[in-house]
Amino acid sequence: MRGGPDSDIPPAALALIETTATYLEMTERPTRPTVPAPALKLSLQRAEHPSVSFYRYLYNSIGRPWAWVNKRLVDDEELRGFIQDPKVELYVLSVAGVPAGMAQIDRREPGIVDLAYFGLMPEFIGRKLGPYLLNWAIDQAWTGNTTKVTVNTCDLDHPSALPLYQRLGFSPVRREVVSLPHPHLFGLEMPAHRR
Secondary structure (H helix, E strand, O other): OOOOOOOOOOHHHHHEEEEEEEEEEEOOOOOOOOOOOOOOOEEEEEOOOOOHHHHHHHHHHHHHHHOOOHHHHOOHHHHHHHHOOOOEEEEEEEEOOEEEEEEEEEEEEOOEEEEEEEEEOHHHOOOOHHHHHHHHHHHHHOOOOOOEEEEEEEOOOOOOHHHHHHHOOOEEEEEEEEEEEOHHHHOOOOOHHHO
C-alpha cells in the first residue's frame, strides 16, 4: 500500500524498513582451532585516531550492500567522539595494501566487549577473509579483562553472517524486530536477498 493523502500510513513510516535483529554473545574464550590466514599478502593494523572521512569510507563501502545506515545518521562530531574514544578499537585488514575489511571492537562497558562493526569490502567477499578476520577479532576481543563478547546482526546482512558468528562460538540470546531508516533514503538498494 502506498502512502498519500487518503492513506492510513504516516509519511514517516514509509521511510522505515523492518528487519529482524539477532543479538549474540560469547561468555567464555573459545577453544576452537584458529582459522588460518588465506594465502594472500595480508596486513592487519589498528587505525589509531581514525579520521571521520576514513571511517565513513570504510563503513559506507563495506556496508553499502547490506544497508548499513546507523552511522550515516550520526553527525561528524558525534562519530568522531565514538571512533576516537580510546576504548574503541578500529582494525583494518588490507590485501596487498588495499583496504579489504574492518573489525571494530568497543570496550567502553567494563568486562563486556562488543564487536560493533565487522565486514569486508564487496570485492573481497568469497576469498576466505571473513572467517580469518572474525577469528582474529574474537581473539583480540578476549584480551584484557573480558568476561563477555557480544555482536549483533540482522536479516539485511550477508546471509552467511549469522552462521559464521555461530560457527566461531557466538550463541544467539535474543531476537527482535526493529525499524531502520529505509536504505533508499541514502541512495542504497535493498540487499539482493531481501528484494
